[in-house]
Amino acid sequence: MNKLYYLVFLIVSIFTECVHANWSVTHSGLVLFPTITRTQVFGTSLPGTVWDITIDATVASGSSFGTINLQSTNNDSIRYCTITARNGSSGTPKFIQIGISRQSGATFPAVESVIRTSSSTADVQLVLTGAGQIGGYGIDLFKVDKISELSCSGNLDATITTSVSGGSGALSPQIGTIRSGGDIFGSILCSDAGGQILEIQSTAGNIGSASSTVTIWADNNIQTIEADGSIYADIDVGSNPGVSGGNLLRVVANDGVLDGRIRAGKLHVPTMSSLDEEISCTGDFSVDVTLSDDIHIPIIIGGDFLGEIDCDGSLTDTSGNWDGRIEIGGDLDGDISLEASGLVTHIYVNLNDDDSEWLGEVTVGSTTLGPGESGDNESPYYGVLSSTLGGGAIGLVPFNFHPKDCAPDHGSTYSSGAPTSVEIHHYGPVKDGDGNTSSTPPVRVYEASIYIDSMYGQHKNVEVCETAVWTEVTSGFDYSVSGRVVTITNDTDSFATDSVYQIIPADLVCDDVTGNPDVVYVSDWVGTDSCTGMNDTDGYGFKVFGGFGMFDLNENFALETGDIATWIAAPVDLDDDLDADALDLAALITAVANGQE
Amino acid sequence: MRSTLFLCLGLFATSYAVAGPVPDYGFDWAEIGALGNRRPLLSEVPGFPDAAQYGSVNYHYRMTRTEVVTSQWLEFANAYVAHYDGSPTAFEMTGWWLSYDSSIGQYSMADGAALAPVETTWRMAARFTNWLSNGKSNDAPAFENGAYDTSTFGRNPDATFTDQLEHTPGAAFWIPTYDEWVKGMHYDPNRYGQGEEGYWRYPHSSDSEPLSGFPEEGGETNAGLTWGQDGWFMDAGSYPDVQSPWGLLDGSGGAREWTETAFDRMYRFIDGSEFGEGNGFQVRDLIEQWSIAFPEGYYGFRVAGVIPAPWSSSLAIGGLSLLLRKTR
Incomplete structure (x- = not known):
């Protein structure tokens, strides 16, 4: 009887494997074998031989997870891949890892969609590598509990999300690595409670475009977003981005601009970390930034600052390896606001030393500095004390001296x-x-x-x-x-x-x-x-x-009418009430009349 | 005469061993032997016959017990930066833990990050092994040849890379091949009993998944922790008693690791899990699971190398060969 059973099993296995001639299927940790059907699809714009694939698999009772690997063996694309993952016996939440790739020498030109069904009772973790292009042919949807890895040599243009109903709760929402050799478009969403995005990288292209901004959203933290070129993205961290918490560590456009929106709790550096956490671009920065907390990392802009930063916290370096600062190669042509005493470090402008200017407003608490202000609030050589701002400064290259931070004050x-x-x-x-x-x-x-x-x-x-x-x-x-x-x-x-x-x-x-x-x-x-x-x-x-001191205004070592004339021509504060007014003149007249200080 | 010849040839065939001193450079090494071990049985890589291709190595070699850490990388970065034609703040130079001071043209390391596994591109890891192979010379050529000829690094119009696929024969240090990595992590000459070789499914000498958790709580890996919530990184070697059969540490957790072996002209093999992945990490730790990555990706790596031939052994061999010749 056992021999008959094994013979049937063998026949079924061989049959099952044969009908998947274009897809090599391997698996473990599952009940018997998964039910995998593939249907060749015609008339689509996807390259190669195109398939719809459905998978129905159950995690074996003695396992907490199962794995299924699909590998293209020829020149095969996927239009739809739909997965129903089953927990098997009730109790411990389980998951199935779906690996989709290609064999060496084969090609996997495109994949449009991988979705875990809502009727699943187990979670799905997806590892998709070796593809030419991900999305971009109109379906563009990847929806599973956890994206461990998603990489392609060409463009990635899809909605990628970990928000999917059903499942088992075995996996915390996370997007591990998304890497494209081309451009990245679409949406990358890990917005369920605790969701994190570790790495989004375009190794040879851009993230988004001037006409198509990528949406990136994680509930908890985003580790790194990096493009070889430019980044056009709306980046949200937190359940209520810009209002709730959530850390954003690194956004780098290696050779281009940063454009879009950033809303987060903190721009944050881990407790023990380098100064390489940063927001940076070699070109212009046209990002509207809204933060409910501090800036702990450098914002390095090679071109002009054309955006806005609205930070409810401080620009600071007061703890550990924090290194919050803003350094602008070109113009400061946007507004920056921080909390009262929130300018702890610095904002530098015209680091390219090409006659760029400070054109926007910097507001620290209720103090606004800028070209449209007057007196001590007028930029670039404002007179508001650094201690009032938080200890930091806003410097236009080449740096001038601060007249009132000096000791003695300039002109005093x-x-x-x-x-x-x-x-x-x-x-x-x-x-x-x-x-x-x-x-x-x-x-x-x-x-x-x-x-x-x-x-x-x-x-x-x-x-x-x-x-x-x-x-x-x-x-x-x-x-x-x-x-x-x-x-x-x-x-x-x-x-x-x-x-x-x-x-x-x-x-x-x-x-x-x-x-x-x-x-x-x-x-x-x-x-x-x-x-x-x-x-x-x-x-x-x-x-x-x-x-004689302060009443000898014409500095001739005598108190005489010439001092009064000097005051009239250029009134100064003589009674130390910070105003040059009639009271000062009255005091001067008295001193001259009495010939004493 | 024949016996002398066979004796000498036998010795040279058993290892990547070079006469003369090969420095340890302060790395903690594990030596891997069991020459000519078999590949995994299908039963040892259940459901994944492709994985049965890897793990057989017919020579002695050694591997660093942990991934390369930031303090080791710092010395390299400071030596190489003068020759680097990219931005000194590029991630492949700094990783997470170095910062560049333009006023002195050098990097410094974040406090507490000395033992943090570094992450970098494959090509920069290759330069690191070149530098080791060339005695840590600061001269430009020391970074560009030795194990890998960096003049081959590039892309064809179809995006395939032109990089040298395997390390140059005779190099003293290199990025582990996938066979070497699998063997070092999973192969056990006594897997099924004394002298009965085989492969463990996980890199800590067990077929049961490693227990995720902090070391002080009895954990065996940090891969199942949640990045951010449970911290941002952990020192390499934090689980000193959790070892592969050859004494390698952090096969699970730490950083995902580059290997030398090319999947094709687009990707290299990577393996292992990393700190903070959360549940689901255990799949990456399985012997039958690997992944592939562009050379521009950022991953950790460890160093493979020749086993230095001890001078005393060389003298004994020479003496024995002379003795054999005299007795004929």
């Missing part, structure tokens, strides 16, 4: 004796050009008497090469450069009272900028102006008063 009067050191804060990182602050100091320091001949007007209007006014004292000080700050410390020389100082960049270059362009100061102090043989730059300056 230092009246607490003489400083022992001076800090020049910049909008971006700087460094000594040759790395040797002793031989070639990063800045040059010029000193003048607080007394100035009336023919020159004010110190700030006199270029440093006017030796009748300025004396270079560079060699008398020590210098150090760290981050955005140049520190000047007394050495053989000291900062002195009743003196004025004007400082210009010397061997000081922009750090972290390709080519390290020279730092250039832009201010209301003329610096080198018409000096020959000197780089054109304005200056950073301040006064150190020791005498």
Whole structure:
């Protein structure tokens, strides 16, 4: 009887295998053998010999999963592949892995659709490799519980989703690797609770196009999206993207633009990770970004920033390997908003050093900086303190000094004796050009008497090469450069009272900028102006008063009507209420009348 | 005379072994012997007769016990970057764990990532083995030849690749062939008892799927963990007692791994599961399951190499051969 059974089994097996002459079928972990029917289809646009394939398989009772591999043996495409997976005995959730590929030497030109039926009681995990093209002929649908791997040498143009009813719950929704040798179009969706997308890669093409944006959505995390060219995609992470949580780690357009939308919780770097998590493109960035949380990774843009970032969190690097920053090669021509004190690191503009501009608005909490603002809020050389913004800065290359982060403030009067050191804060990182602050100091320091001949007007209007006014004292000080700050410390020389100082960049270059362009100061102090043989730059300056102090506005060491005239011509704040108004004039008149401070 | 000749020839035929020192480079190696082992029986790869083609190797060789890790990759990246004609921040150079400082032209490694398996392209893994084969020289040619001639790396108009398919004979290090990988992970000379060879279905010397979980909880693999929820990576070698019959670690979990063997001129074989796949990983760990990938994909890899011939053995062989000659 056993021999008869085995003979029947053998005959049936051989018969089953023979009718699948174009498809090699192997399997394990199933009850007996799967029922696989294939029907040749005619009149489609798919290349090669085209088949519809149905699979009905049951996981064996002693197994938690089964496997079925289909391999093209000739030149075979699939129009529909429909899978009914059965759990067999009730109890432990089970799954079946469906592998679809080709034998070496055979071709698998195209596959249009692989779907697990809703009547299935087991889950399906799909591994599809070796295809020429996935989707693109009008059906374009892949719908199973878990996509372990989906790769093709040509284009991929389909809806890929893990949202499918029925099944067993054995597999958590996940899309592992989707890789195309061509372009990727369509939708890639893993939006069920806990869904993750690990890798989407076009190795030699684009993801989406200017006229056809790819939709990518994962409920929980997206690890990496990378294209050899450009990415045109709407990328959503979270159950309510941009409002709920969900991490996006890496989106890279290796040679092209980034266009579309990103909505997520955080742009996030894992706890122990490199700085290679990033959003980057070599071209323009035309993405509307909405985040409910922080930016912990670099956003590196080779071209112009033409999109928008609306971040309810911070741009920050305060923990572990976080490295949140925005670096733009061209124009900042869009808006960026962060939470109050949310600019912890930096935004750099014109890193290509090609005269690109800061054209959009940057809002940190209730503080908006931009070209349309005024006073301290006007870009690019805004005066809002970095500490107000969160400690960071927005720097336009070449980096200028920040007038109010400096100590003393630019153009200020230092009246607490003489400083022992001076800090020049910049909008971006700087460094000594040759790395040797002793031989070639990063800045040059010029000193003048607080007394100035009336023919020159004010110190700030006199270029440093006017030796009748300025004396270079560079060699008398020590210098150090760290981050955005140049520190000047007394050495053989000291900062002195009743003196004025004007400082210009010397061997000081922009750090972290390709080519390290020279730092250039832009201010209301003329610096080198018409000096020959000197780089054109304005200056950073301040006064150190020791005498009559602040009421001697015309700096002639006397309190007289000339000081009043000076105030009228250029009102200044004398009573330290941050306004230059009638109260200051009244105080000045009183001082002049009384001949005392 | 004949016996001398046979003795010497026999020794040379049994291994990829070279006279002279072949450095270990600080890798932890496992040596794989059992020359001329059989391929899997059909019963050992149930339902998948194609898998019975792989696993037989007729020479001694060694393989790194784990995938190449970031600290090992860092040294290579810093040596190669000066010759690299792509962007230094390209993923095939940095993987997840290196960052590039343009001011000094060097990479640094994220804190805690020293033992994280690296992921890179096949071609960059090939350059890594070239570099090892050339004594870790920093000269440009050291990266472009040795095991694989990188001047062959390219694509035909039909997208097939032109890359050298197998490592150059005589190379000291290379990417494991698929036969070598399968043998190292699944073949056991004592599978069915002492001296009774065979293959395990899983790469941890068992026919039962490895238990997914953290090592401190008795887990045997991190492949079934959920990426993100259970962490973002795990150190290579985190399960030191979970080994293949030859002592290889992380056959399950860690990173999916490149092999040298080409499926055709479009794909190379890859195998193994990776950290954080979740349930379903166990299929990838089966001996009868493999996958294929473009050379541009990002996967981990381990290194195969010759077994250095010990100097003392060489002297003994020479002495014995002289003795045999004298007695005739």
